[in-house]
Amino acid sequence: MALSARNQLKGTVKSIKKDAIMAEVVVELPGGQEIVSVITTTSAETLGVSEGKEITVVIKSTEVMLSN
Amino acid sequence: MALSARNQLKGTVKSIKKDAIMAEVVVELPGGQEIVSVITTTSAETLGVSEGKEITVVIKSTEVMLSN
Amino acid sequence: MALSARNQLKGTVKSIKKDAIMAEVVVELPGGQEIVSVITTTSAETLGVSEGKEITVVIKSTEVMLSN
Amino acid sequence: MALSARNQLKGTVKSIKKDAIMAEVVVELPGGQEIVSVITTTSAETLGVSEGKEITVVIKSTEVMLSN
Amino acid sequence: MALSARNQLKGTVKSIKKDAIMAEVVVELPGGQEIVSVITTTSAETLGVSEGKEITVVIKSTEVMLSN
Amino acid sequence: MALSARNQLKGTVKSIKKDAIMAEVVVELPGGQEIVSVITTTSAETLGVSEGKEITVVIKSTEVMLSN
Numbered sequence: 001m002a003l004s005a006r007n008q009l010k011g012t013v014k015s016i017k018k019d020a021i022m023a024e025v026v027v028e029l030p031g032g033q034e035i036v037s038v039i040t041t042t043s044a045e046t047l048g049v050s051e052g053k054e055i056t057v058v059i060k061s062t063e064v065m066l067s068n
Numbered sequence: 069m070a071l072s073a074r075n076q077l078k079g080t081v082k083s084i085k086k087d088a089i090m091a092e093v094v095v096e097l098p099g100g101q102e103i104v105s106v107i108t109t110t111s112a113e114t115l116g117v118s119e120g121k122e123i124t125v126v127i128k129s130t131e132v133m134l135s136n
Numbered sequence: 137m138a139l140s141a142r143n144q145l146k147g148t149v150k151s152i153k154k155d156a157i158m159a160e161v162v163v164e165l166p167g168g169q170e171i172v173s174v175i176t177t178t179s180a181e182t183l184g185v186s187e188g189k190e191i192t193v194v195i196k197s198t199e200v201m202l203s204n
Numbered sequence: 205m206a207l208s209a210r211n212q213l214k215g216t217v218k219s220i221k222k223d224a225i226m227a228e229v230v231v232e233l234p235g236g237q238e239i240v241s242v243i244t245t246t247s248a249e250t251l252g253v254s255e256g257k258e259i260t261v262v263i264k265s266t267e268v269m270l271s272n
Numbered sequence: 273m274a275l276s277a278r279n280q281l282k283g284t285v286k287s288i289k290k291d292a293i294m295a296e297v298v299v300e301l302p303g304g305q306e307i308v309s310v311i312t313t314t315s316a317e318t319l320g321v322s323e324g325k326e327i328t329v330v331i332k333s334t335e336v337m338l339s340n
Numbered sequence: 341m342a343l344s345a346r347n348q349l350k351g352t353v354k355s356i357k358k359d360a361i362m363a364e365v366v367v368e369l370p371g372g373q374e375i376v377s378v379i380t381t382t383s384a385e386t387l388g389v390s391e392g393k394e395i396t397v398v399i400k401s402t403e404v405m406l407s408n
Contacts, residue, residue, distance in 0.1 A: 001137040003194065003271040004179040006104045008135070009097075019360040020223040021242070024380060025134060029077075031099025036074045037132035038361070038380060040197055040228060040242060043140040047136055056135045058139065061176055062266045062402045063131035064105035066093060067076070067124045067343040068115055069341040071339040071398065072383040087156040088291040089310070092176060106157070106176060108296060108310060108401055111344040126343065129380055130198045130334045135139040142240045144271070145233075155292040160312060161270060165213075167235025172210045173268035174293070174312060183272055192271045198334045199267035200241035201209070202229060203260045203275040204251055205273040207330065207407040208315040224359040225378070244333055244364060244378060247276040262275065265312055266402045277405070278376045281369075297406060301349075303371025308346045309404035319408055328407045335403035336377035338365060339348070339396045340387055 007059040011035065013051055018044060025049055027057050075127040079103065081119055086112060093117055095125050143195040147171065149187055154180060161185055163193050211263040215239065217255055222248060229253055231261050279331040283307065285323055290316060297321055299329050347399040351375065353391055358384060365389055367397050 011027040014034065018024075023044035025037045035057050049055065079095040082102065086092075091112040093105045103125050117123065147163040150170065154160075159180040161173045171193050185191065215231040218238065222228075227248040229241045239261050253259065283299040286306065290296075295316040297309045307329050321327065351367040354374065358364075363384040365377045375397050389395065 001139070001271050002183055003137070003139070004173075004175045004183055004269045005133070006176065006179055009101045009103070017361065021221060021226040021228050022361040024129070024361050024382070027134070029097065029099055029101065031097055031101075033077045033097065035077070035127070035132060036129040036380070037134050037140075038129040038198070039134060039140045040142065040240070042228070043142055047134060047138055047140055049134060058133040058135050059103070059127055059131060060267070060269055061092070061104040061106040062174070063127060063400070064103060065073070065126040065344045065400055066095070066105050066107060066111075066115060066117060067126050067341050069339050069343070070387055071341070071343070072337045072379045072387055074380065074383055085157060089289065089294040089296050090157040092157050092178070104176070105344075106402070107344045108308070108346065110296070111346055115342055115344055128335070128337055130378070131196070133140045133196055135137050141269075145237045145239070153293065158293040160265070160293050160314070163270070165233065165235055165237065167233055167237075169213045169233065171213070171263070171268060172265040172312070173270050174265040175270060179270075183270060185270060194269040194271050195239070195263055195267060197228070197240040197242040199263060199332070200239060201262040201276045201332055202231070202241050202243060202247075202251060202253060203212070203262050203273050205275070205407050206319055207273070207275070208311045208319055208405045210312065210315055225357060225362040225364050241276075242334070243276045244278065244376070246364070247278055251274055251276055264403070264405055266310070280407070281373045281375070296401070299406070301369065301371055301373065303369055303373075305349045305369065305371075307349070307399070307404060308401040309406050310401040311406060319406060321406060330405040330407050331375070331399055331403060333364070333376040333378040335399060336375060337345075337398040338367070338377050338379060338383075338387060338389060339398050
């Protein structure tokens with residue numbers, strides 16, 4: 001599947017926390033920085049997200065801000 | 069300024085392309101991966117975005133997807 | 137590629153309009169309704185978006201509103 | 205109310221799941237495809253979202269990605 | 273039309289700038305603060321957005337960040 | 341920190357409601373209108389969000405819709 005979202009960063013799941021509806025997943029990038037993703041618990045379970053799993057973070061470019 | 073957006077990744081501007089309304093900025097992260105940001109041209113100019121500039125990429129967690 | 141974004145609707149590209157940075161793509165769904173996608177022109181060209189092409193529309197659930 | 209969000213798809217609520225803050229609503233479109241919406245529980249209750257209800261799904265065009 | 277997006281702020285259009293695809297609209301709120309909206313030019317024209325027009329700004333709650 | 345997000349509105353926290361993952365914060369603007377923000381509970385606690393606190397609401401322009 002080729003996706004229009006141009007931001008696709010490989011990383012490793014560092015932690016996952018879930019409640020009934022939403023899940024919060026912390027992903028560590030190769031450079032040591034972290035990205036937090038908030039998705040539905042259903043999606044997290046369908047993808048089989050678990051600690052230590054290699055995963056790709058995906059972000060639409062129009063959602064990315066910059067700061068000095 | 070402390071911001072609720074938990075994703076704040078440091079990088080360097082690799083390229084910038086602008087038209088009347090929108091600008092597309094490519095940022096290189098320390099690990100070598102890239103992130104594309106689409107912001108208004110006004111914002112890019114206010115921040116002084118230019119090639120080689122050190123910059124921080126900011127993303128709200130609810131905008132971050134995951135994929136296998 | 138399995139993606140956490142749970143909204144993946146199949147359709148056909150009805151029209152595409154591009155400028156230097158952004159592209160606007162109208163997709164027709166099987167039920168006859170239409171979805172408009174605004175992505176970067178670079179993404180549209182990388183995906184080879186053109187009229188008549190079968191394509192999948194992808195939307196993160198947290199971006200979907202409801203109305204009466 | 206006329207809204208700038210150009211994606212307004214009619215459908216029927218198939219299921220709803222709520223916790224204290226967030227609600228997840230599955231909507232079935234006429235063509236048989238489904239869309240998941242994550243909104244606040246307060247919004248879901250204010251709109252009176254319930255199974256079988258006819259509803260309109262609303263999405264801003266800049267939130268819509270494409271994939272092959 | 274009742275909409276799940278809970279942020280609906282009344283204001284007045286202060287300026288509008290358009291190119292082929294995207295439009296940038298500055299809205300002044302009653303308290304004197306401003307909000308910038310980036311929508312498609314097609315949407316801006318369909319809504320008849322023009323300087324001095326009274327308009328409502330609409331934002332999904334999950335898109336709103338906070339900062340100190 | 342200068343941020344590309346051009347919408348930065350000052351207000352006062354009117355209420356906050358939290359569960360394990362997500363928090364819902366209602367902010368009152370000087371003109372009397374309200375904005376609801378949904379962020380992670382971790383972010384809300386890191387920022388020290390509490391009733392009566394002066395806070396800034398931040399929104400990326402591409403997330404702002406308009407309606408008549």
